Amino acid sequence: MSSQLPIPVLVNGAAGKMGREVVKAIAQQQDMTLLGAVDRNPAHDGQDAGELAGIGPLEVPITNQFEPMLAMLAQEKQLGVMVDFTHPDSVYDNIRSAIAYGIRPVVGTTGLSPQQINELADFADKASTGCLMVPNFSIGMVLLQQAAVQASQYFDHVEIIELHHNQKADAPSGTALQTAQLLAEFGKSFNPPTVQETEKLPGARGSLADADIRIHSVRLPGLIAHQEVIFGAPGQIYTLRHDTSDRSCYMPGVLLAIRKVTQLKALVYGLEKIL
Template sequence: MKSILLAGAFGKMGREIQKLIAEHKDWSLDAILVHEHFPENYSGRAKIFRQLSEINQHYDLWIDVTKPDSVFENAVWAIEHNTSLIIGTSGLKNDQITKLKSLADKNSVSGIIAPNFSISAVLMMYFSGIAARFMPNVSIEEIHHPDKLDAPSGTARITAGILADNGASTKTVSTSADGDKNIIEKVLITSKRKKDYVAYQSVDFVNEYETLSISQNSLDRKSFMPGVELAIKKANQQQGLVVGLDKIMGLK
């Protein structure tokens, strides 16, 4: 039986992950770390912790879907207590990821940082990396729900890195006022927050006489659950802390 601690269990992602865990007989949600309001009608059997200092036993796996201001501290705690982990929270900076990977190596802890659990989003980033080698003038547009705290999104930042690694950048920066604009890895990212969106991203390539757009749209948070399921199965099989669901999907 895989013993799981879920941090951020009562957010929208956390509630879906609770349902996913309950569907597997060999997984057990044994603890919850509450950063947000605790619902009065909770009837589960998981032990409830409100602070890291309250956690007094070991769990096989830590799943974190909290907030950018708490995820790094949570991850450090999990690694230092030899707990395999899955980080699904956006907002980790590159230097924080580097520190977590180093700490995981030092403590022989395995896990996955997943900027996006959507299988289609991972494929979008993968295909964009291929296209970047042939169409190096590119920009990104991402649209998320109004409650998303970070902009650009973690997925957009990772995508920009993939594009840059394959020689692409934005040659002409748009002057349109629509959306929040940032240059990451020399790639323009336009971020928008709109009602009725979960997660959308388009990677737009331009040549002199042609264009190519590779887009992905998550219509419901249920779309993330196959990726979460795969991460739970594979987290403790990794060598250290890997970044990206593609690392466990066999993409090269």
């Protein structure tokens, strides 16, 4: 198998906002080739993926035939990669199908339960097939999470606010959940109660994640993806915030994941694991 061959990539969810950015990014790489584009929206069936992404024709038509495209990708001489930006309802089956065909999944779709992720990890391990699940492909978000972990050693009170566009199907975001998990890894419990709270409206205090960390979700048109981690102590507030103004900020992380996943033999969760 020649390492000089470009990595063949299938983009699943190619007509979505993230999918179009991925198509555009892959088309600009010398070491990758867009082999296929899948989307279940019938309005885009047969449309050229490049034209839809705004970069001109790539002669890769969008299709809703997911498994036939996996089968075609599996016939390539070079290890194939599936990039998935679809929907929480379908992503579990998408990943299982890709691994079954020997295709390496790079997954930006969130909303899977911990049990589902563990099942996929077992499946990938048995198949010795690399899989990268990344709640957030932004390098800035990785840096925010690292700073939050550092700050958590000095603060006992913290809450997370995540804000996304109103087309996002899952809440809280996978990034917010991952941030809470990272803060909880040291075994510390946050936010010791100082008063008996009463919620006059259920959910007013947000959802309760690991280590008693509250997560609050906002969904509004005009937003893309934003997150605040707010630490509090007597006399001071320490706020970490990351704002996304354009989805192109995720592409360096996506391209890195495509290159790295072919070297893996198991499921890896989080962009920070491959940086």
